[in-house]
């Protein structure tokens with residue numbers, strides 16, 4: 001992929017951008033000419049994402065951040081502002097997927113999942129909003145999940161966290177629309193990311209086998225590739241979506257219209 005679409009020098013902060021959908025978003029925004037702050041808990045993977053972007057001629061810096069910490073989210077925003085003086089887009093993507101039924105859940109599960117997926121997303125939004133308000137413009141895209149909409153077994157806390165950020169999407173859209181800030185969400189379906197690849201690798205299952213196992217998923221009979229989610233995220237953040245706010249788009253190959261069957 002050559003970085004040929006560059007037309008603007010806007011700034012995007014992308015959390016969880018060291019891996020999976022976040023990395024695909026970082027590459028997609030860099031491809032569109034954004035200067036990208038690649039934020040992740042994992043320093044090595046964040047740096048890898050930056051290297052991938054700069055090797056393609058894009059601009060990115062890495063930043064170690066833990067979205068569950070308010071101080072860390074503030075530092076993230078300070079880093080972007082001190083480097084580029086503006087923040088046009090936040091992609092609140094960092095998330096953890098921990099399965100387990102409500103009956104089996106532990107206090108640690110609750111703290112971890114809600115800490116990253118719900119509080120972490122809200123903290124990142126809270127941290128970027130003052131600069132967006134000052135600029136009189138900005139776009140936030142939150143990565144929810146199809147699990148926010150369709151029930152699944154053994155994922156109760158994760159599903160709650162993902163439904164919670166859809167409520168946050170609507171609330172922030174209402175509160176900040178008049179200030180020129182749009183807030184939307186994507187609800188991805190099954191996407192073959194590093195998360196799945198690493199989890200399955202521990203069971204001796206290779207990525208080609210994951211693709212085989214997910215054949216037949218949803219109406220398009222396959223799982224998504226991370227870039228397909230990133231394209232939707234980029235669209236929602238771009239001026240092409242200038243009259244869209246408070247919405248969530250299912251990027252799920254039609255999974256949700258089948259009722260999850």
Ligand SMILES: NC(=O)c1ccc[n+]([C@@H]2O[C@H](COP(=O)([O-])OP(=O)(O)OC[C@H]3O[C@@H](n4cnc5c(N)ncnc54)[C@H](O)[C@@H]3O)[C@@H](O)[C@H]2O)c1
Pocket residue numbers: 015016017018019020021022039040041042045065066067068093094095096097116120143144145146187188189190191192193194195196
């Ligand atoms: N893969 C899917 O099928 C799927 C489907 C729907 C929604 N999602 C959502 O997409 C997002 C990305 O998932 P993915 O599959 O790419 O996962 P992934 O595990 O490949 O990437 C998640 C990234 O977030 C980072 N991260 C975790 N905790 C963090 C923290 N506290 N602070 C900062 N960074 C942190 C990780 O280090 C990792 O780089 C998540 O919010 C996930 O819930 C994924």
